[in-house]
Amino acid sequence: MELARRRGFIWPTSECYGAVAGFIDYGPLGAMMKRRIENIWRDFYVIQEGYYEIECPTIAQEAVFIASGHVAGFADKMCQCPHCREYLRADHVAEGGGIRNASTMKNEELSAVLASCKCLACEEVLGTVEVFQFNLMFRTMIGPGSQRTGYLRPETAQGMFVDFARLLRFYRDKLPFGAVQIGKSYRNEISPRQGMIRLREFTQAEAEIFVHPDEKNRHPSFRRYAEYRMPLLTSDQQLACGEAVSLSMREAVDKGVIANEYVAYYVALTHELMIAIGIKPERLRFRQHLPDELAHYANDCWDAEIFSQRFGWVETVGIADRTDYDLNAHAKQSGIPMTVFIQYKEPRKVPRRRIIPNMGVLGKQYRDKAKAIFAALATATPDSSGADVIVDGETIHIPPDLFEIRDEIVEVRGEEIVPHVIEPSYGIDRMCYAVLEQAYDEDEADGEKRIVMRFSPKVAPVQVAVFPLMSRDGLDTIAQEIAGKLQKKGILAEYDDSGAIGRRYRRQDEIGTPFAITVDYETKETQTVTVRDRDSMKQVRVFVQKVPEIVGALVEGSLRFAELE
Numbered sequence: 001m002e003l004a005r006r007r008g009f010i011w012p013t014s015e016c017y018g019a020v021a022g023f024i025d026y027g028p029l030g031a032m033m034k035r036r037i038e039n040i041w042r043d044f045y046v047i048q049e050g051y052y053e054i055e056c057p058t059i060a061q062e063a064v065f066i067a068s069g070h071v072a073g074f075a076d077k078m079c080q081c082p083h084c085r086e087y088l089r090a091d092h093v094a095e096g097g098g099i100r101n102a103s104t105m106k107n108e109e110l111s112a113v114l115a116s117c118k119c120l121a122c123e124e125v126l127g128t129v130e131v132f133q134f135n136l137m138f139r140t141m142i143g144p145g146s147q148r149t150g151y152l153r154p155e156t157a158q159g160m161f162v163d164f165a166r167l168l169r170f171y172r173d174k175l176p177f178g179a180v181q182i183g184k185s186y187r188n189e190i191s192p193r194q195g196m197i198r199l200r201e202f203t204q205a206e207a208e209i210f211v212h213p214d215e216k217n218r219h220p221s222f223r224r225y226a227e228y229r230m231p232l233l234t235s236d237q238q239l240a241c242g243e244a245v246s247l248s249m250r251e252a253v254d255k256g257v258i259a260n261e262y263v264a265y266y267v268a269l270t271h272e273l274m275i276a277i278g279i280k281p282e283r284l285r286f287r288q289h290l291p292d293e294l295a296h297y298a299n300d301c302w303d304a305e306i307f308s309q310r311f312g313w314v315e316t317v318g319i320a321d322r323t324d325y326d327l328n329a330h331a332k333q334s335g336i337p338m339t340v341f342i343q344y345k346e347p348r349k350v351p352r353r354r355i356i357p358n359m360g361v362l363g364k365q366y367r368d369k370a371k372a373i374f375a376a377l378a379t380a381t382p383d384s385s386g387a388d389v390i391v392d393g394e395t396i397h398i399p400p401d402l403f404e405i406r407d408e409i410v411e412v413r414g415e416e417i418v419p420h421v422i423e424p425s426y427g428i429d430r431m432c433y434a435v436l437e438q439a440y441d442e443d444e445a446d447g448e449k450r451i452v453m454r455f456s457p458k459v460a461p462v463q464v465a466v467f468p469l470m471s472r473d474g475l476d477t478i479a480q481e482i483a484g485k486l487q488k489k490g491i492l493a494e495y496d497d498s499g500a501i502g503r504r505y506r507r508q509d510e511i512g513t514p515f516a517i518t519v520d521y522e523t524k525e526t527q528t529v530t531v532r533d534r535d536s537m538k539q540v541r542v543f544v545q546k547v548p549e550i551v552g553a554l555v556e557g558s559l560r561f562a563e564l565e
């Protein structure tokens, strides 16, 4: 983190006024690295999967979050230290005191176990404390005066749900389809003490994939990942304190370990994506939620967890089958149906019973109630003695001679269904933290300690450095021309002519620049430059003309440095 601050990756926010916990600034290199990680995410979800990106406001009106359940239930358990008055997350304090399953305990249970735990701030034993719910949403007012309550969104997901009807039309009324969003989410975390891991403003990248509930085991591209194998920490293994089991996605679905092909597909895709940004496979695991950990709407959920030397296993992505919970909730709250018409391959003949009221007699006999009785009869279940209907809370018996029952066979073309939602939800800041932590390395160069950030070339903020050996004799002009050509190709090339060449290499190593081009006196004679590889520190000579093509291929990963040697 010291290096991240010093080199302009991550800064405390509004530092000159005293930083506020739970907020960070991405400095020039951090912002570039984050953008590259987001774009790799887009390569997978937008380009590969074909799920278009949308962009919704970060503030939404209250109705959205009443429907989603956030107003009533998006809360953490909190307590206050009686000694230092600090507000604390009750389950975190209990876990710090070695209590297991604290996150699933009720308030009273937690209160009892907290008595012997130490405050995370002042380290005094807490004693008697009350545990209460604290809603994590930031509340605000939309417009002047207190006209309309709004909330900063705690997840990007709701935007995709409330736009469902428009998305459905955009995708020409066909399932499956998906929409994605990358953007800021806000949670008023109780006591964020884990730097970039727990923020009050953070970036999520979420995909909401709408599928037919009967087709969750028919992902159209499942073959891509059917044989993809990885260790899975299933809920059964966790309950038995066992090890992760290595399974292919096909096996995991067939054995019922993962609920369906859709969830398995995104578990594997997430694994591939994490490797693409530079996460080491041995520090990545997929853990299934335990039954008492599952959100009330979820059918199955897997977390991608990344091992951090500072924080242990950190949940970084959640992949959930959210069933039809969200669409039903918004349909109920808004009064707008959120269904898809599924046309049958062939129209089906189905029996239908129609109850046809004798309007003339009913009208005269029941006068102002007649209209309501007509309507109620349509869904009544009559027998030989007539039909009972309820109008304004009153049960009215309608004799059989006041209506006719007609049994018919009708042709039905299809049915309205509520799609299920599969949701892979990524925390971009946690991915950035993991990339930074895993990239950090120390070794030796020229008999001295070298700090090197071993970023994958795909996420390194500066992709290539260009140095003239000396800033004279025309070497600087050649180097500037090379840098210009690289920049024209969309490659971030940093030109640097200050200081000894060794120090310039060290500086680029520290910010993780994977390659460096050096223009020397031989360049003028042979039209060649050296390309230096950050990790091996080896150098090869290549023709100046070939530099843009070679560096482009090295950065995108289609060429390995070893192939140049």
Ligand code: GAP
Pocket (backbone or CB within 6 Å): 154, 155, 156, 157, 187, 189, 196, 197, 198, 199, 200, 202, 204, 206, 315, 316, 317, 318, 423, 425, 426, 427, 428, 429, 430
């Ligand atoms: N729509 C589902 C959802 O929001 P979540 O598990 O609450 O699920 C998804 O969040 C991801 O967002 C997490 O796995 C994590 O990476 C990230 N995230 C959640 N809260 C965060 C926080 N306070 N700071 C940083 N990242 C956070």
